[in-house]
Amino acid sequence: MTEFSSLSSDLTEHILSLLPIPTLIIASTVCKIWHSIISSPTFPSASSRPHSRPWFFLYGLHNTSSKNHQSFAYDPLSDIWFRLPCSSFPFPSPTSSSFLGSHGFLFITAPLFAFSPILHRFSNIFTTSPLNYSRVNPLLGVFYANSDKPRFIVVGGVRFIGNLVDIEERLAVEIYDPHMDSWEICPPLPADFRSGNSSSSLSSALFGGKFYVFGIYSCFVSSFDLEKRVWSEVQTLRPPGVIFSFMISCRDRLVLAGICNSPQGSSFNLWRIDENTMEFSEIAIMPQDLLYSLFDSDEDDKFASLKCVGLGDLIYVFNEEYHKRYPACVCEVSSESGKCNWRRVPRLPTPVNKFHKVISFCSTVSLYNMLRGGEEGVDEVQAMSE
């Protein structure tokens, strides 16, 4: 029995590499050797494997008191929700009501542009030089082009000028250059897309060097080439019967996910989209009982509160209505077999407050940032200014 404690470090590391991230954080406190194995930059944790199972984040904002804000994160490998601390809301009120999350960061875009890494050991806020056109509710993407520093692309949104909102203008696309700390102006979103409350009527996906924008109800699609800085022509992408749908960037394919009506009734379908031709082919249908388990009522417009986000090998579908505590399900898209596996996401841990706004997104997380983030010289996010 005592021999097990002197298990070779190879075997120990192999066992540890199979564990979900929260268990690894606990394991890092077992003893110093384990801490150094687990927090090593070369440790092969789940977050560094090709099969990407991003976490699902749900931030709930309470309109009268920020003390009643709550945030939760779902780890698909542990199959557990985690209640995040208050520090997960890094931005001071009242601007905190308008933030979004993407690729490991939380962002606010007005009145300043600032970002903060999610689930980092220290919740630092980094501020960039301001956008040329300050805006709220834009679409936002994060990419790394020839750089270890993240670049941001901001599309659309509603003009924000000293607390006044201007819905007429089509705002230029802006791309952040981390080396110059400046925003480059690019052609705006094509006029076919109505401007306005972008993040609720548009969905976006970064795929193959392009930023795709898709109208959830209008079904218009266009892609912005990140290198050439031009928008493609606007097309309509509407498989038969689609009422509304979301565009998702999966590990190796672009996917459309949405509610489809047919003579048999309503269903939630997934289609693979060819990024060159925008041709669609159906890859999965959510089991009917799973779909109906997300709803309480039987009203006609019950599907309207469905939201869908995804990344890597996972697609999350959830009901943004408070009533059943935001029920959700997740689909694992396997590229080898082409099969899709649906399952319910467990219920949120109680208590869950009633929120006036819910901000939800999918993101990979970094074990390294949780254990070693912020240390001199090894931080993957460079501070722009204080």
Add this chain to the structure above:
Amino acid sequence: MADDGVNTKVEAVSKATTETIELRTEDGGVFDVDKPVAMEFLILKSFYEDEGRVFDKTSIRLPNVKQLELSKVIEYCTRALEFGAKSAAAAGDKDAERMVRQEREGFEAEFVDELSNEMLKELILAVNFLDIKEMLDFLIRSVANRIRNRSVAYVRQFFDIENDFTPQEEDQIHQENAWAFEGVDAD
């Protein structure tokens, strides 16, 4: 001393015509193991291949393995070979492939369910020594399943590891990611 019950069981498995090899464990167990199964133990395979020996019914002592562990190893490897053969036979037929896969998963679940934490650890040490890759992978996955979402205390006890952090050090790591400590199953 040799456990006749175990001996009989193993001999019943091997057919009269199959070559077997005799393995002796450190606590006096004696096993007649089918050649294909024995060759899964890379430590034996390399012994025969390196020495250029003809496979004959010699008796080999396994100093680091006890009879309870060896009988479990033989059980697993024998079934693994059977599943391998069934899988090959089912190749191309998706339904048949799925059935074999499910059968295998059922066997593995039952196999590991019956193992106490102690036995699981002993098996890993034995299988590591015998160098059986597939079974080692399986056992390692099983250990990971047992400690996932468990508390620090449980994990320390499982691996028999002393805590060398000071309370302050441990507390600091705990504070930085306190949220991760809330999902644990009760000990």
